[in-house]
Amino acid sequence: MTSPFARKERALFRDCRTTKRFLELMLQLAKQIEANKTGFRWFAQMRDTTGRAAYAGHLEYLKYALENGAEWYPETTAVAARFGHLEFLKYLRTTDCPWSNYTKGMAARGGHLDCLKYVHEEVGGPWKTAATEAAAGGHLECLKYAHENGCPWSKNTTSAAAENGHLDCLKYLLTTDCPLSESSKSSAAWGGHLDCLKYLHEVVGAPWKRTADAAACNGTLECLKYAYENGCPWNKKTLFATALRNHVGYLAYAVDKDCPWSIDVSLRVRNKVEILSFICNPLKYSKANELSTEDLPALGYESDDSTSAYSEWNELLTEEDLPAIGYESDDSTI
Incomplete structure (x- = not known):
């Protein structure tokens, strides 16, 4: 359930993560071989060189790179804003650097109100998802500034605040005209933020949607x-989510509370040793007697080898799995 803005941020900086110390060393090296700059230009001309400089806030390196043929990284301004390099942004405005449409959003995500104000008041450009970025980062002042200066809400803004546990931002959003995302509860559960989940249920009355699945897959048992105790319905994907993440405690709780079982749970938990042990132990999995003959092989119980479920189960098992679930290795089935 990784949010779109989180994926975008990771993609934005994947090529730019270079420490300031590294840039200083590279610049020092360049100056030492000043008589033969051509031997160093390959680094200055890398596609993301200006982005690396923006990430570190290293103006001297940026100037050197530009003097030696570096091209502008498309998101240089956004990278500088994300890490709060106001002087860097001011310098970029004096150059021919193109301004990214996500510069405001990245300033808001980093909580850099000074950068956000500068870009909005001196440079301009679209807001895009600045409010959502501020909510995701938990930066209430940036969120307020963006909203008060015309930044539109998006359908993901409340979910962004809930997923990252920023209750103050969530309350602010829901006391203004921000629309409530239907996935807000699921987002709070996914992030494991019980305070946000309670607020959304008890004060706002948000719908449950797939909240149990989100909590089972990535949240907390609480x-x-x-x-569950407040009316969230189970579905078959809830148990699959717990098995997928190897959350045995969650699985035991859900089974005890009559969460419906899906055979997919047992067929897709390869190398999840604790889950295998749980579902293959009839003392722990008390509902084993209620299963059909076709279900039992998939749960690891002895049955007719000719069943398709048994064959599929054995294809998934490895030698390392067998001791954990109390099976003797049989080379003919692996």
Whole structure:
């Protein structure tokens, strides 16, 4: 359930993560071989050189790179804003550097109100998802500034605040005209933020949607319990989510509370040793007697080898799995 803005941010800086110390060393090296600059230009001319300088806020390196043929990284201004390099932004404005449409959003995500104000008041450009970025980062002042200066809400803004546990931002959003995302509860559960989950349920009355699945897959047991005890419905994907993440405690709780079982849970937990042990132990999995003959092989119980479920289960098992679930290795089945 990784949010779109989180994926965008990772992609934005994947090529730019270079420490300031590294840039200083490279610049020192360049100056030492000043008589033969051509031997160093390959680094200055890398596609993301200006982005690296923006990441570190290293103006001297940026100037050197530009003098030696560096091209502008498309998101140089956004990178500088994300890390709060106001002087860097001011310098970029005096050059021919193109301004990214996400510069405001990245300033808001980093909580750099001074950069956000500078870009909005001196440079301009679209807001894009600046409010959502501020909510995701938990920067209330940036969120307020963006909203008060015309930044539009998006359908993901409340979910962004809930997923990252920023209750103050969530309250602000829902006391203004920000629309409530239907996935807000699921986002709070996914992030494991019980306070946000309670607020959304008890004060706002948000819909449950797939909250139990989110809590089971990536949240906390407390969120899962709260959701179930307050009317959140189970579905077959809830148990699959717990098995996928190897959350045995979550699985045991859900099974005990009559969460419906799906055979997909057992067929897709390869190398999840604790989950295998749980579902293959009839003392722990008390509902084993209720399963059909076709279900039992998939749960690791002895049955007719000719069943398709048994064959599929054995294809998934490895030698390392067998001791954990109390099976003797049989080379003919692996």
